[in-house]
Amino acid sequence: MARLDQIYHLASPASPPNYMYNPIKTLKTNTIGTLNMLGLAKRVGARLLLASTSEVYGDPEVHPQNEDYWGHVNPIGPRACYDEGKRVAETMCYAYMKQEGVEVRVARIFNTFGPRMHMNDGRVVSNFILQALQGEPLTVYGPGTQTRAFQYVR
Numbered sequence: 001m002a003r004l005d006q007i008y009h010l011a012s013p014a015s016p017p018n019y020m021y022n023p024i025k026t027l028k029t030n031t032i033g034t035l036n037m038l039g040l041a042k043r044v045g046a047r048l049l050l051a052s053t054s055e056v057y058g059d060p061e062v063h064p065q066n067e068d069y070w071g072h073v074n075p076i077g078p079r080a081c082y083d084e085g086k087r088v089a090e091t092m093c094y095a096y097m098k099q100e101g102v103e104v105r106v107a108r109i110f111n112t113f114g115p116r117m118h119m120n121d122g123r124v125v126s127n128f129i130l131q132a133l134q135g136e137p138l139t140v141y142g143p144g145t146q147t148r149a150f151q152y153v154r
């Protein structure tokens with residue numbers, strides 16, 4: 001049997017244009033992929049970290065969101081493959097923890113940015129920087145009333 005202490009389940013695109021490019025693959029990664037990793041964690045007795053997302057809160061009605069908030073998610077909306085995929089991934093983690101005693105950790109990562117970000121990532125921070133450097137107007141989607149919490153990653 002393989003000797004593994006920890007599993008980091010970081011698979012899945014995170015930028016909206018990337019995860020919406022192939023919604024079925026995004027869903028498979030977050031559902032079947034998570035089940036596979038939890039099964040492995042159970043077999044070898046490893047602890048699993050799931051990289052979840054602030055998108056489990058969907059289009060939230062409260063700001064900022066704390067962990068007690070259950071979210072406001074459209075199951076058939078354009079972001080559903082990611083939002084619902086991560087929600088069920090979290091559900092699976094806690095089911096394996098309760099039923100099988102697998103040690104799990106779930107991190108709900110918010111909108112990340114930093115120096116190692118890809119120029120064409122497609123998220124707001126890199127889009128704005130790119131547009132500013134090129135002297136182009138910044139594109140604000142929708143009415144511009146949305147809010148976000150950002151997380152700097154070096």
Ligand SMILES: O=c1ccn([C@@H]2O[C@H](COP(=O)(O)OP(=O)(O)O[C@H]3OC[C@@H](O)[C@H](O)[C@H]3O)[C@@H](O)[C@H]2O)c(=O)[nH]1
Nearest residue numbers: 014015016053054109110111123124127139140141146
């Ligand atoms: O060019 C842009 C890009 C984005 N936006 C807006 O800026 C806000 C942030 O959008 P982003 O594309 O950066 O990403 P989001 O915050 O929606 O989701 C991101 O953050 C949480 C992570 O866990 C997710 O993996 C990631 O999808 C949205 O309201 C979006 O509509 C713009 O106004 N202009």
